[in-house]
Amino acid sequence: MSENSAPIKTISKPAKGEAGKTGDWRSQTPRIDHQKCSQKDSCLLCWLYCPDGVISSNFPLQIDLTYCKGCGICAEECPRKAIEMIDGR
Amino acid sequence: MGQVEIITANTAAAFAAKLCRVQVISAYPITPQTPVTEELAEMVESGALQAEYITVESEHSALASVVAASQVGARVFTATSANGLLYMHEMLHWAAGSRVPIVMACVNRGVGAPWTILNDQQDTISQRDTGWLQIYCRNSQEVLDTIIQGFRLAEQIQIPVMVCYDGFVLSHASTPVDVPSQDEVDRFLPRFLDRSGINGGTPMNVNPLILSDPRLGPDDKLMPGYMEFRFMLQRDILNSLQIIESVDREFSDVFGRSWGGSLWKYKMEDADHAIVSMGSLASECTIAADMLRDRGVKVGVVGVRVYRPFPASQISEYLSHLKTVTFFEKDVSYGFHGAVAMDAKAALYESASRPSVSSYVVGLGGRDVRPEQLAEATINCIGGSTGHHWLDVRN
Amino acid sequence: MATTSVRQLPKTELIMPGTRSCAGCGLMLTYRHALKALDEGKTIVAVPASCMTVLHGVYPITPVNVICINNPFAATGAAATGIVAGLKATGKTGYTVVAFAGDGGTYDIGIQALSGAFERRVNFIYVCYDNEGYMNTGTQRSSASPVGAITSTTPILAKLQQKKEMVKIVEAHNLPYIATGSPSYPLDLFDKFKFAKNVEGSRYIEVHAPCPPGWGFPNRNLIKMGKLAVESGIHVLFEIRDGKFSLTSRSLALANKGRKKTVSDYIKGQSRFRKISPEQISELQAFTDKRWNELLERHFKDSGDA
Numbered sequence: 001m002s003e004n005s006a007p008i009k010t011i012s013k014p015a016k017g018e019a020g021k022t023g024d025w026r027s028q029t030p031r032i033d034h035q036k037c038s039q040k041d042s043c044l045l046c047w048l049y050c051p052d053g054v055i056s057s058n059f060p061l062q063i064d065l066t067y068c069k070g071c072g073i074c075a076e077e078c079p080r081k082a083i084e085m086i087d088g089r
Numbered sequence: 090m091g092q093v094e095i096i097t098a099n100t101a102a103a104f105a106a107k108l109c110r111v112q113v114i115s116a117y118p119i120t121p122q123t124p125v126t127e128e129l130a131e132m133v134e135s136g137a138l139q140a141e142y143i144t145v146e147s148e149h150s151a152l153a154s155v156v157a158a159s160q161v162g163a164r165v166f167t168a169t170s171a172n173g174l175l176y177m178h179e180m181l182h183w184a185a186g187s188r189v190p191i192v193m194a195c196v197n198r199g200v201g202a203p204w205t206i207l208n209d210q211q212d213t214i215s216q217r218d219t220g221w222l223q224i225y226c227r228n229s230q231e232v233l234d235t236i237i238q239g240f241r242l243a244e245q246i247q248i249p250v251m252v253c254y255d256g257f258v259l260s261h262a263s264t265p266v267d268v269p270s271q272d273e274v275d276r277f278l279p280r281f282l283d284r285s286g287i288n289g290g291t292p293m294n295v296n297p298l299i300l301s302d303p304r305l306g307p308d309d310k311l312m313p314g315y316m317e318f319r320f321m322l323q324r325d326i327l328n329s330l331q332i333i334e335s336v337d338r339e340f341s342d343v344f345g346r347s348w349g350g351s352l353w354k355y356k357m358e359d360a361d362h363a364i365v366s367m368g369s370l371a372s373e374c375t376i377a378a379d380m381l382r383d384r385g386v387k388v389g390v391v392g393v394r395v396y397r398p399f400p401a402s403q404i405s406e407y408l409s410h411l412k413t414v415t416f417f418e419k420d421v422s423y424g425f426h427g428a429v430a431m432d433a434k435a436a437l438y439e440s441a442s443r444p445s446v447s448s449y450v451v452g453l454g455g456r457d458v459r460p461e462q463l464a465e466a467t468i469n470c471i472g473g474s475t476g477h478h479w480l481d482v483r484n
Numbered sequence: 485m486a487t488t489s490v491r492q493l494p495k496t497e498l499i500m501p502g503t504r505s506c507a508g509c510g511l512m513l514t515y516r517h518a519l520k521a522l523d524e525g526k527t528i529v530a531v532p533a534s535c536m537t538v539l540h541g542v543y544p545i546t547p548v549n550v551i552c553i554n555n556p557f558a559a560t561g562a563a564a565t566g567i568v569a570g571l572k573a574t575g576k577t578g579y580t581v582v583a584f585a586g587d588g589g590t591y592d593i594g595i596q597a598l599s600g601a602f603e604r605r606v607n608f609i610y611v612c613y614d615n616e617g618y619m620n621t622g623t624q625r626s627s628a629s630p631v632g633a634i635t636s637t638t639p640i641l642a643k644l645q646q647k648k649e650m651v652k653i654v655e656a657h658n659l660p661y662i663a664t665g666s667p668s669y670p671l672d673l674f675d676k677f678k679f680a681k682n683v684e685g686s687r688y689i690e691v692h693a694p695c696p697p698g699w700g701f702p703n704r705n706l707i708k709m710g711k712l713a714v715e716s717g718i719h720v721l722f723e724i725r726d727g728k729f730s731l732t733s734r735s736l737a738l739a740n741k742g743r744k745k746t747v748s749d750y751i752k753g754q755s756r757f758r759k760i761s762p763e764q765i766s767e768l769q770a771f772t773d774k775r776w777n778e779l780l781e782r783h784f785k786d787s788g789d790a
Contacts, residue, residue: 112570113566115565140573143565145562146597150600151562153558153597154569155566156563158573159570160553161528161567161571162574163570163573163574179556183555287551290579292548292549293551294548294554295551297537297542300542300543307544307545
């Protein structure tokens with residue numbers, strides 16, 4: 001088998017967005033109130049608990065809305081209620 | 090130089106695996122395969138063979154573990170029989186779909202229920218559609234040689250190979266076998282080429298979910314879908330017929346022995362009639378052919394060595410001009426005929442001329458088959474009998 | 485208590501966003517932190533047919549930056565065995581081999597291969613992410629499903645039996661390291677994976693992975709549901725190092741001070757328990773209390789505080 005011909009083994013390579021822009025799945029969108037999310041005593045719980053790892057660990061926190069599936073865990077777990085889920089994408 | 094030893098086919102298989110420098114062996118005991126696993130275990134424990142030996146808890150795990158070991162770059166070997174092979178069924182498909190170059194010794198045994206430990210070929214024949222190459226041997230020398238050829242073949246085409254031989258008839262019968270030297274085998278079979286791509290932890294996902302249609306890859310290249318991979322497996326198995334012939338020729342150059350590639354012929358040059366069979370039974374058919382020739386009937390034998398891929402055009406070439414062909418086989422596709430007869434008849438369909446054919450299921454579960462019986466059945470076929478029969482069934 | 489703080493967790497994400505896992509997936513969060521712990525060096529993951537297969541993406545793309553080798557459902561322990569043997573035979577060193585199977589692939593169809601691998605002392609980590617059913621095929625009952633749970637194969641009567649105590653079966657193999665974890669306690673989970681990575685021999689980590697669609701609770705409640713499981717004693721966080729048992733994280737805190745929540749507190753937020761009978765609740769409470777008391781006793785005995 002030539003190594004240049006079509007692959008005979010099914011082997012995937014890594015890339016972002018394997019399932020597409022999963023942000024399209026959202027029915028609600030998280031919005032961060034950066035006033036409430038104080039950087040000084042910030043907890044990073046949203047970053048810790050985000051299953052998809054789409055919240056930045058740098059301040060001010062940013063959510064990658066291209067891929068955020070809108071589960072709402074960040075809003076639910078934020079001890080300062082600094083994240084709100086807004087209807088729609 | 091090699092050395093002639095009086096050994097069983099099981100020992101020949103174990104010797105062959107060792108000579109092929111297998112790196113991982115995994116096997117689960119089942120009669121009549123057990124001596125293969127025991128002898129390899131002893132070689133590994135004594136240090137005579139540098140390999141990992143995995144004592145698995147089932148045949149499913151035996152094949153699963155060698156598939157995985159092969160996927161990370163090792164030359165692997167396993168062996169089984171009968172119900173053990175059937176327990177591997179899922180993994181047989183998985184191995185072929187994974188395109189891993191496994192060689193497995195299959196010691197043919199009848200399948201339960203009810204239990205029999207004795208020989209027929211129902212076990213491997215029932216696994217013919219799993220995407221493996223199937224080679225049937227007629228003696229212990231061929232078993233040893235075919236395992237060595239099997240690795241060359243499997244690694245060239247990246248498709249697993251079953252080396253099938255009859256339980257007890259061959260597996261436990263001691264005969265003289267020319268055991269080649271390590272040096273000779275090394276000349277024929279290069280060190281295992283690690284194509285795993287497992288180096289430095291480069292990420293990859295092996296055998297993932299796949300769509301029916303081609304899909305764009307990360308580099309925007311259109312990659313095959315499920316059906317394309319299945320097509321490539323079929324394409325490469327069909328193309329392997331030529332590679333089987335060339336590997337057998339190259340083997341002959343190094344070892345001075347050839348096994349005929351896909352099919353072998355016995356006294357076919359002037360034959361009007363042929364007997365077709367596989368494995369040790371095919372050897373017995375040569376005795377029947379001689380008996381008939383003594384009676385003035387021009388009979389030859391075509392031995393099917395490679396059953397998958399099926400050497401259809403060669404079968405057609407060898408048989409189409411004959412008056413009659415009688416098939417003897419130790420298997421049946423329930424609800425129709427013996428598998429070899431079915432396939433050969435399909436192969437003959439394209440021919441302008443076709444022989445009269447009858448097919449016999451014989452020797453299931455170790456039922457003794459005598460050359461006289463084979464000769465008698467062949468005479469019946471020559472006399473005009475056609476169709477599907479069972480030999481020596483008393484009902 | 486967890487030794488790693490949130491800020492000490494590695495920032496690198498080994499899973500790239502845009503995966504096929506459901507929103508609010510307990511497995512996804514588990515895997516994210518497990519890979520953070522395992523990252524140093526080279527990881528090969530053995531994955532049977534499961535949600536994990538789906539998470540790993542459709543050919544020819546994978547969102548996960550590890551080597552993943554898929555295997556048939558029943559074969560995980562054997563495939564991991566083969567990977568370990570193959571690496572050794574070919575002189576490839578420095579790899580951590582981790583099997584990642586669901587409860588169906590562990591408690592049910594994979595138990596033979598799992599037991600075989602453990603008995604052979606194969607050098608790998610076996611992770612069972614327990615979402616208490618065949619979630620990938622549509623929420624069928626497994627032997628890990630809890631009593632009283634509606635599943636698609638216990639649709640009317642709900643499951644009649646208590647879940648299998650898998651860790652006890654695993655313990656019978658005398659492994660050097662066994663731990664339980666929860667994605668609701670990611671730091672505890674991270675520590676356990678980190679520790680397990682450096683243990684030689686067969687290691688087992690069982691993670692209770694809440695499944696919003698399978699269990700019937702809102703996606704946003706994932707963390708709360710995992711915590712309720714621990715706080716009610718339905719799932720207990722512990723580790724067993726060379727036979728020495730110790731409660732960890734929230735379970736340890738509960739042991740030292742405070743009171744467990746009731747199983748009713750845990751089940752009320754999940755629609756799968758909508759048909760559970762009062763008798764079954766009592767049964768589940770009794771089962772949970774008995775197990776909790778056993779583990780408490782063991783913890784204090786092994787920590788010398790009894």
